[in-house]
Amino acid sequence: MRNPLSQKITQIQPSGIRKFFDVVSEMPDAISLGVGEPDFDTPWHIRDEGIYSLEKGRTFYTSNAGLKELKIEIANYLRRKGNASYDPNREIMVTVGGSEAIDIALRAMLDPGDEVLIPQPSYVSYLPCTTLADGVPVLIELKEENEFRLTRQELLDAVTERTKVLVLPFPNNPTGAIMEREDLESIAEVVKKKDLFVISDEIYAELSYRGDHVSIASLPGMKERTILINGFSKAYAMTGWRLGYACAPPEILEQMLKIHQYAIMCAPTTSQYAAVEALKNGDEDVKMMRTAYNQRRRYLMNAFREMGLKCFEPYGAFYVFPCIKEFGMTSEEFANRFLAEEKVAVVPGTAFGDCGEGYIRISYAYSLEELKTALAKLSAFVGRLREERKK
Amino acid sequence: MxxxxxxxxxxxxxxxxxxxxxxxxxxxxxxxxxxxxxxxxERVICGYHTLIDWDKTTMEKVTALIEVRVTPQRGEGFDKIAERIYKYPEVTSVYLISGPYDLMVILEGKSLRDVSMFVADKLSTLDQVVGTATHFILKKYKDHGTVMGQIKTDERMVITP
Missing domain, CATH: 1.10.10 (Arc Repressor Mutant, subunit A)
Structure with a gap:
């Protein structure tokens, strides 16, 4: 039989997380700190609107770009958050999670050989999606000493004549890093000078703990160069509803919409009705969840200080990214041993790029009680490793 | 703040x-x-209490909500009669409410008879009380924002990107 597979797909590595997931799944009594989604349920009033839409029999396709009402609410929301002003008819589309938006944005913009700058450590999908779109991924290794922010110099060093797109994943999964206005301004300057486009993945925008999140699209001259991606998963604890959106200049959005139209048709209708409610009446829920995450973040940072574990202070998302280099083992070894000896699962930093070596990702999408239990185990483990090192 | x-x-x-x-x-x-x-x-914090589901214990407890219609007194309004009622230790809460009744009284007793007798002997006989309606609580589903007896399990996948 002929090989049924394309070379392109077989050359793509399966996600490093997958391998670890299989190990953890074998341990039913393990405590996990490895989850990348909120621990809260979707607020009831939002679920209720989803249920109501089903009761009303709203079980048909929506238009390709999404419900008009939802697109208007997205535009209102972005304006309310100090973002650029978007035309709901021509500049906003609703997608199946932020993930779809990342994929179709890359596919709409890349020709074979076009280079895409991907800062790492970062979410696992930018690199394979770039490859699938025939682009060439060019990695930028973010540094802990810069609090894992992208600097102007790092960007300049990576740009070539073939560079077309910069992926800007902030607030960042897995590091929790944010980019503040001044950071973005220096990046925007290079982007304009070098005539690049930005895919700004702002899925964690609502989870910023030092001032409000600033989007690069809101800076002068940047709206026309930016595909802003956001969604409902993290802010409203709606991961399973699979709903996100992209905002982009009409000429780009039109092409993205073409892919979406043929590959997807439209985002889930029930989710879209629920999302309208989220944007209209969900601000208080977001605030409540943000406050809770922030409290846990402070608790974790303090616990790391107490156990002498080096960790830069992250101000976004719901992850901390402590450094484990002092123990002289790889991230994977650390994670495996921690799991075997204390039955606590964390994700090795290398799952998010090679430069995540020496770090682990700890999620705080868990209750304080759960975090306390897990941290006590981490403290014991770390203490034991230090004893071993002394010998 | x-x-x-x-x-x-x-x-x-x-x-x-x-x-x-x-x-x-x-x-x-x-x-x-x-x-x-x-x-x-400043009495902003009035106490630190524990939320208990007494139904799961061997302790016999009966709770009733009692709507009370009263004649307010000149110069005192409802405060005086409310005080007269909340002084009883078996009364756990007293609220001034809108609607056809004036006060909502929550009462705890050992038995139905206990509570009924309290209403008949103590509450109804007060001069200003002109009417009562007693509702026994049969089951407590949720109290102080907490769903009774529910233990939430984490159904998320253990590791996700």
Whole structure:
């Protein structure tokens, strides 16, 4: 039989997380700190609107770009958050999670050989999606000493004549890093000078703990160069509803919409009705969840200080990214041993790029009680490793 | 601002100690201690209680909601009669309410008879009380924002990107 597979797909590595997931799944009594989604349920009033839409029999396709009402609410929301002003008819589309938006944005913009700058450590999908779109991924290794922010110099060093797109994943999964206005301004300057486009993945925008999140699209001259991606998963604890959106200049959005139209048709209708409610009446829920995450973040940072574990202070998302280099083992070894000896699962930093070596990702999408239990185990483990090192 | 943050947190976690509160709220223990003491003094914080589902214990308890219609008194309004009612230790709550009745009284007793006798002997016989309607609580589903007896299990996949 002929090989049924394309070379392109077989050359793509399966996600490093997958391998670890299989190990953890074998341990039913393990405590996990490895989850990348909120621990809260979707607020009831939002679920209720989803249920109501089903009761009303709203079980048909929506238009390709999404419900008009939802697109208007997205535009209102972005304006309310100090973002650029978007035309709901021509500049906003609703997608199946932020993930779809990342994929179709890359596919709409890349020709074979076009280079895409991907800062790492970062979410696992930018690199394979770039490859699938025939682009060439060019990695930028973010540094802990810069609090894992992208600097102007790092960007300049990576740009070539073939560079077309910069992926800007902030607030960042897995590091929790944010980019503040001044950071973005220096990046925007290079982007304009070098005539690049930005895919700004702002899925964690609502989870910023030092001032409000600033989007690069809101800076002068940047709206026309930016595909802003956001969604409902993290802010409203709606991961399973699979709903996100992209905002982009009409000429780009039109092409993205073409892919979406043929590959997807439209985002889930029930989710879209629920999302309208989220944007209209969900601000208080977001605030409540943000406050809770922030409290846990402070608790974790303090616990790391107490156990002498080096960790830069992250101000976004719901992850901390402590450094484990002092123990002289790889991230994977650390994670495996921690799991075997204390039955606590964390994700090795290398799952998010090679430069995540020496770090682990700890999620705080868990209750304080759960975090306390897990941290006590981490403290014991770390203490034991230090004893071993002394010998 | 700090006050509201403290209150919102301890309303659900009154057992958190000073150290933990200081860490979680991003301040120091002295600030927390002072705020708590001040709020206790001002009666913003009126107590630290425990939410118990007595149905799961061997303790016999009957709770009733009693709507009470009263004649307010000149110069005293409802306050005097409310006080007369809340002095009874078996009364756990008294609220002034809108609608056809004036006061909502929550009462705890050992048995149905206990509660009924209290209403007949003590409440209804008060001069200003012109009518009562007693509702026995049959089952408590949710109290103080907490669903009774529900243990939430984490259904998320253990590792996700």
């Amino acid at each position: 700090m006050r509201e943050e403290i209150l919102t947190f301890i309303e659900k976690n009154s057992r958190a100690d000073l150290k933990e509160l200081a860490i979680i709220l991003g301040t120091d223990e002295v600030t927390i201690a002072n705020e708590l003491a001040q709020m206790e003094k």
